[in-house]
Amino acid sequence: xxMDAFYASVELLRHPELRGQPVVVGGTAQRGVVAAASYxxxxxxxxxxxxxxxxxxxxxxxxxxxxxxxxxxxxSRRIMEIFASVTPHVEALSLDEAFxxxxxxxxxxGDGETIGHLLRRQVFEQEGLWCSVGVAxxxxxxxxxxxxxxxxxxxxxxxxxxxxxxxxxxxxxxxxHPLPIRALWGVGPATFKRLDRIGVASVGDLxxxxxxxxxxxxxxxxxxxxxALSRGVDPRKVESDVGPKSISHEETFAHDKHDPAxxxxxxxxxxxxxxxxxxxxxxxxxxxxxxxxxxxxxxxTRSATLSQPSDSGVEIAREARLLLDKVLVRQGVRLLxxxxxxxxxxxxxxxxxxxxETGAAWTEAxxxxxxxxxxxxxxxxxxxxxxxxxxxxxxTEDDTQWGPDTDAPGSGEPANTENGxxx
Numbered sequence: 001x002x003m004d005a006f007y008a009s010v011e012l013l014r015h016p017e018l019r020g021q022p023v024v025v026g027g028t029a030q031r032g033v034v035a036a037a038s039y040x041x042x043x044x045x046x047x048x049x050x051x052x053x054x055x056x057x058x059x060x061x062x063x064x065x066x067x068x069x070x071x072x073x074x075x076s077r078r079i080m081e082i083f084a085s086v087t088p089h090v091e092a093l094s095l096d097e098a099f100x101x102x103x104x105x106x107x108x109x110g111d112g113e114t115i116g117h118l119l120r121r122q123v124f125e126q127e128g129l130w131c132s133v134g135v136a137x138x139x140x141x142x143x144x145x146x147x148x149x150x151x152x153x154x155x156x157x158x159x160x161x162x163x164x165x166x167x168x169x170x171x172x173x174x175x176x177h178p179l180p181i182r183a184l185w186g187v188g189p190a191t192f193k194r195l196d197r198i199g200v201a202s203v204g205d206l207x208x209x210x211x212x213x214x215x216x217x218x219x220x221x222x223x224x225x226x227x228a229l230s231r232g233v234d235p236r237k238v239e240s241d242v243g244p245k246s247i248s249h250e251e252t253f254a255h256d257k258h259d260p261a262x263x264x265x266x267x268x269x270x271x272x273x274x275x276x277x278x279x280x281x282x283x284x285x286x287x288x289x290x291x292x293x294x295x296x297x298x299x300x301t302r303s304a305t306l307s308q309p310s311d312s313g314v315e316i317a318r319e320a321r322l323l324l325d326k327v328l329v330r331q332g333v334r335l336l337x338x339x340x341x342x343x344x345x346x347x348x349x350x351x352x353x354x355x356x357e358t359g360a361a362w363t364e365a366x367x368x369x370x371x372x373x374x375x376x377x378x379x380x381x382x383x384x385x386x387x388x389x390x391x392x393x394x395x396t397e398d399d400t401q402w403g404p405d406t407d408a409p410g411s412g413e414p415a416n417t418e419n420g421x422x423x
Contacts, residue, residue, distance in 0.1 A: 001083060001119065002146040003131045004158070006096035007036035010075055011065050013128050020157060022046070022062040024055050027403030031252050031334070035067050035402045042153035052403070066405045069397070072096075075127060082122050086115060091238045099139060101238035116164035136167035138234040140185055141176065172232040177204030184229050186222060194218050206230040243343065244281065248289075249273045249395055250337025252403040256295045257333045260324065267320045268313075268385050270338040273395040275313030278340060279370055284309025286342030288316050290323040293335035302327065309344045312366060313383070316340060 003009070007025040012018055022041035026034040032052035044059040052064060076095035083090045086109065089101035102115050109115050116133035123131050134145025149165035151158035167175045181200050182192055194217050200206050206214065207230040215223030228234070249270040257263055267290075278284060286309050293299040302323040310316065320338050372381045382392040 001098050001100060001116075001131050001133055002143075002150070003079070003096035003129060004151060005036055005038055005042075006076075006129070007067060007072055008038040008041075009129050010072055011068075012038065015065070018063055022059050024052070024059075024062050024064045025067050026064070027052055027252070027405055028064050028066050029254055029404040029406055031254060032064075032403035032405065033252075039151060039153040039158035040155060043155045067402055069399070069401055073397075075129075079123055079127060079129070079131075082126060083119065085122075086119060089238045089240050091240055091242060099142065099238045113164055113166045116166075120163055130163075132161060133164040134167075135164065136172065136175075137169055138172060138232055139236050139238065140229060140234045141167055141172060141232065143185075144176070144179065144183055173207075176230070176232055177202065177207060179203045181206060184226060186226055186229075191218050191222065191226075203230050243283065245343065246339050246341045247274050247277045247281070247285070247343070248291075248337055248339030249399075250291060250335060250339075251395075252293075252335045253333070254404040254406060257336075258330055260329055263324060263329060263333060263336060264321050265385055266336050267324060267338060268317045268383050269393065269395045270336070271317035271320055272313040272383055272386070273397070274338055274340050275311055275316050275366070276370065276373070277397060278311040278343075278346075279366060281343075282346060283343045284311045284346040285316070285340030286344065287340070288319040288323075289339045289341060290320045290327075291335070291337035291339065292324075292327060292329070292333055295332040295334050297334070299335075300327070305342075309342070309346055311346055312363075317383075 008023050011023060011025055015023075020040065021038075022044060023038040024034055024041050024046060025036045026032055026048075030053055034046060034048050034050045034052055034055050036048055037046040037055070041055070041059060041062055044062070046055045046058055046062070055062060056064070072095050076092075080090060080092055080098065083098055083100055087100050087102050087105045089104075091099040093099065100119075102109075102112055105115060106112070109118060112135035116135055120131055120133060123129055130151075132146050132149035132151075134142040134147070134149060136142040136145050145165045145167050149161050149163055151161045153159075179202065181187055181195055181203055184203060184206075187195070195206065198209075198213070198217050200209070200217075206226060209227070211224060211227045214227045217223065218226065251266065251270070257266075274285075285306070287303055287305050289301055289303040291299065291301050304319045304323055306315070306319065316338065369381055378394045378396050379392050382394050386392050386394060
């Protein structure tokens with residue numbers, strides 16, 4: 001199940017006056033990035049992950065709206081509940097996409113195609129949004145089939161697709177082999193170049209090679225995986241209880257930052273947000289990673305491994321700040337990010353004398369902070385270093401994910417806008 005132009009479609013529900021116009025959702029400032037585009041906007045060549053500046057050049061009269069991640073998350077939650085009403089086996093890939101295993105629902109509701117049409121109607125009737133459905137036995141092939149079910153972009157609006165596209169049992173290779181090789185999961189730019197060197201243009205070309213040949217071209221693990229996919233083999237099941245693999249926050253600044261002290265403050269803000277989400281999920285991180293993108297787009301990452309899983313903002317910030325101390329930032333930092341990986345359930349921890357200095361023993365304080373924020377809001381309490389003017393500049397999960405919404409110096413946070421709309 002894949003929602004059609006999800007963010008843009010949600011925005012059009014609360015801005016019906018914009019229907020029929022090219023609408024772009026994402027960061028609205030010079031360094032913003034497109035998160036989604038309506039089908040009218042897509043007809044001009046605009047797509048997700050494109051710089052907003054380029055989108056405006058392609059379509060000067062496009063309406064650019066600041067993204068509202070909190071709203072999209074709430075709508076997504078309701079849609080996932082609709083999916084779960086049909087089968088408990090729902091694996092969400094993102095806010096707008098999920099795998100469903102409907103094997104156990106067919107006796108009651110019909111075959112996969114029938115269930116796909118049923119869910120499309122339910123989502124539209126309850127949320128006013130359309131989705132596209134791919135039906136197939138192999139997991140990855142259902143994803144490919146959903147692309148074939150989607151509408152087509154045009155200046156006058158979406159040209160409806162079939163809505164539900166089915167790959168019948170026994171017809172998998174007939175559907176799969178004509179597709180371009182980049183359709184397969186795991187074929188990014190680097191892998192594509194390696195396969196192109198040996199004359200692989202389609203999935204069928206890859207399937208015609210031996211597994212050993214593919215491994216020589218792209219490596220053992222990737223070669224084994226891609227060769228299996230090219231022959232329609234995907235043993236992975238729909239996993240409904242998959243936890244997060246990582247939790248991260250990053251910011252693209254409106255202007256490059258050169259002052260290490262400013263960046264240290266930004267790290268505290270991001271570490272505080274990451275730790276809050278870790279505690280909410282009742283997990284801790286073994287690895288802290290710092291991501292830095294310089295003004296010339298050169299990007300580096302630096303990581304540190306903790307002695308035991310942690311959900312402490314103090315500890316995560318300390319490790320990330322130590323990593324920053326080893327990097328020269330005078331050339332200017334365009335983007336900064338802090339991520340937590342190696343996630344595991346938080347168990348009782350053995351305290352040490354070092355905990356007194358590092359702040360890693362702040363378990364009760366963190367619990368109090370979470371309780372205060374839940375009752376009074378995210379900005380009610382936080383690290384003193386984040387105090388600005390009359391309040392705290394706290395980063396939350398609902399902050400813009402797609403770059404700054406203002407070009408004011410030092411900005412990386414969303415601007416306060418009515419209904420999220422920007423001129």
